[in-house]
Amino acid sequence: MSAHPPGAAGLAVLHERAGTTPFYAMDLSALDARIDAMRAALPARLQLCYAVKANPLPALLRHVSRRLDGADISSAGELSRALDAGFPGERIGFTGPGKRDAEIAAAVAAGVRICAESSGEIDRIIRIAERTGRTARVALRANPDLAVRGSRVRMNGDSFFGIDSAQLGAAITQVRAGGLEFGGLHYYCASRLLDAGEIIAIHGHCFDEALQCADAAGVALPWLNLGGGFGVATADDETALDFAPVGDHLHALDARLQAHAPHARLALEPGRYLVAEAGIYVCSVIDRKTVRGRTWLIVDGGAHQHLHATLQPDRLQPANFPMTLHPRTRSDATERVSIAGPLCAPFDVLARDVELPRAQPGDLLVVQCSGAYGASASPVNFLDHPPPPEIVY
Numbered sequence: 001m002s003a004h005p006p007g008a009a010g011l012a013v014l015h016e017r018a019g020t021t022p023f024y025a026m027d028l029s030a031l032d033a034r035i036d037a038m039r040a041a042l043p044a045r046l047q048l049c050y051a052v053k054a055n056p057l058p059a060l061l062r063h064v065s066r067r068l069d070g071a072d073i074s075s076a077g078e079l080s081r082a083l084d085a086g087f088p089g090e091r092i093g094f095t096g097p098g099k100r101d102a103e104i105a106a107a108v109a110a111g112v113r114i115c116a117e118s119s120g121e122i123d124r125i126i127r128i129a130e131r132t133g134r135t136a137r138v139a140l141r142a143n144p145d146l147a148v149r150g151s152r153v154r155m156n157g158d159s160f161f162g163i164d165s166a167q168l169g170a171a172i173t174q175v176r177a178g179g180l181e182f183g184g185l186h187y188y189c190a191s192r193l194l195d196a197g198e199i200i201a202i203h204g205h206c207f208d209e210a211l212q213c214a215d216a217a218g219v220a221l222p223w224l225n226l227g228g229g230f231g232v233a234t235a236d237d238e239t240a241l242d243f244a245p246v247g248d249h250l251h252a253l254d255a256r257l258q259a260h261a262p263h264a265r266l267a268l269e270p271g272r273y274l275v276a277e278a279g280i281y282v283c284s285v286i287d288r289k290t291v292r293g294r295t296w297l298i299v300d301g302g303a304h305q306h307l308h309a310t311l312q313p314d315r316l317q318p319a320n321f322p323m324t325l326h327p328r329t330r331s332d333a334t335e336r337v338s339i340a341g342p343l344c345a346p347f348d349v350l351a352r353d354v355e356l357p358r359a360q361p362g363d364l365l366v367v368q369c370s371g372a373y374g375a376s377a378s379p380v381n382f383l384d385h386p387p388p389p390e391i392v393y
């Protein structure tokens with residue numbers, strides 16, 4: 001799937017539905033196309049799940065609950081959303097380094113697979129399961145000692161996520177001794193990965209480690225989740241991920257897993273790769289001006305609602321997400337502009353020095369690749385702007 005933003009007529013319909021700018025809109029047929037493409041590349045037995053944190057919009061969750069095999073959640077709020085959307089509790093996995101007791105209790109009651117991230121958390125699950133008289137299903141989130149190249153968002157190595165791989169054997173013993181059901185192993189090493197070779201290396205490392213660990217502990221692995229983290233090229237200096245070799249490699253891993261334990265299942269839980277390209281963020285041009293030779297468009301959307309599309313702390317330049325400008329008065333004239341939002345903050349920059357049709361206040365700017373980590377991952381309360389409507393079509 002590549003982004004196919006709506007044309008002028010489609011955009012006008014969406015604008016009218018939203019009733020204002022800025023707004024988000026999610027194209028469910030583009031999302032379906034991405035799901036179909038991933039399914040075609042992956043082994044049929046693999047559980048393709050969705051990381052709710054990428055976009056927790058209820059209408060979107062209802063849609064994917066009918067098309068995907070499960071959901072990854074990271075809070076009681078996300079658990080409620082996933083259950084309300086129709087994901088059965090037993091198809092939900094709960095990750096996160098700081099689960100509160102009440103959240104663990106809600107997950108146990110719903111039959112969720114809890115991906116424990118420490119020995120202390122396993123102890124708390126044991127106590128909560130005993131208190132409520134329920135059997136809790138607990139997978140272990142591993143933190144492998146592996147150098148990940150090509151991602152600025154790493155969640156293994158010396159980070160605080162998961163259980164140090166060297167302690168996994170002891171953790172499996174703790175789970176079983178505490179009367180919990182061992183639910184398998186979970187890995188999530190990094191996000192925004194665009195290099196298929198790097199992803200294959202990570203999957204291979206985690207897979208080998210998981211099987212060795214299960215063998216050493218004398219258990220069969222019921223479930224091995226290799227996470228998500230597949231990137232989407234948004235910046236000028238990025239190249240789209242070639243998913244086909246990743247799928248081929250997972251076919252080989254799936255065959256090896258079946259030899260280890262016939263009923264064991266591989267799982268993935270991508271967020272961004274499933275939804276990013278299906279979404280747009282639409283804002284209006286409010287003003288234009290020239291400052292020391294650079295032409296700026298000021299728009300009514302920005303970092304408070306779409307933080308990831310602005311000037312990130314890990315970048316010297318804004319990502320310059322793909323964007324289209326829709327002038328109300330047609331003309332072939334283009335211009336080189338930079339685009340800033342309405343915040344009193346220097347990082348509120350959506351684009352620097354991009355070529356777009358010449359714009360006037362009132363024209364619409366469509367920021368593509370905006371379906372993941374949008375409003376829900378942004379400081380929407382900053383400066384007290386109203387939250388953007390989020391619609392699906």
Ligand SMILES: Cc1ncc(COP(=O)(O)O)c(C=O)c1O
Nearest residue numbers: 051095188191228229270271272
């Ligand atoms: C445990 C876990 N699973 C899945 C995801 C989804 O990641 P992505 O959207 O990069 O695929 C994340 C993101 O932080 C995560 O922490």
